[in-house]
Amino acid sequence: MYSEQAGLCIYCQQKLLPKTEKESNAHIRSHIEHIRPRSSYEFLTFDYCNLSVSCEGFDCEIPKTNQQPKKAFCEHRKGNEYDEDCFLNPIEVKDIEDYFVYDDLTLEILPKHKEGTEEFKKANYMNKILDLNHKKLIRMREKVVKDIERNGPYEKHEKQLPPFYSMLFQLGLL
Numbered sequence: 001m002y003s004e005q006a007g008l009c010i011y012c013q014q015k016l017l018p019k020t021e022k023e024s025n026a027h028i029r030s031h032i033e034h035i036r037p038r039s040s041y042e043f044l045t046f047d048y049c050n051l052s053v054s055c056e057g058f059d060c061e062i063p064k065t066n067q068q069p070k071k072a073f074c075e076h077r078k079g080n081e082y083d084e085d086c087f088l089n090p091i092e093v094k095d096i097e098d099y100f101v102y103d104d105l106t107l108e109i110l111p112k113h114k115e116g117t118e119e120f121k122k123a124n125y126m127n128k129i130l131d132l133n134h135k136k137l138i139r140m141r142e143k144v145v146k147d148i149e150r151n152g153p154y155e156k157h158e159k160q161l162p163p164f165y166s167m168l169f170q171l172g173l174l
């Protein structure tokens, strides 16, 4: 799954670090996410199409310590929330990028379509339940953009995508 997602979190697209066997519980920085929560969709518990890899809700590149930072966004924010009418499932919605736009100044992710449309409703719902504009995430996006402005685009990698790939694609920074 990690390879299928090219090394990025299914929701926020931060870069995930591969898990090592030595990693203790205190150092977990990604986990298997049930997109449709097990609480309401028990029959999908082992369905591959319902599984993905999500970050732990904080910057997973921070150095390891025994105290994990607070889990703030992505799956930990979403919990058991899943509205069939609004949820944009990254595995099922092939044109998911068409629902969002990045503000090139604030680096916030925003609904691309006008308020009042179905598309707006869905994108807005996703932003809220995952907290995709959490200040930590914004800071992480800023860091990536600044790195590229300073050092040029990330080197192309056969199996991995650069962090915040959709944002970089949209901002022309790939």
Ligand SMILES: [Zn+2]
Pocket (backbone or CB within 6 Å): 009, 010, 011, 012, 013, 014, 054, 055, 056, 057, 073, 074, 075
């Ligand atoms: Zn994430």
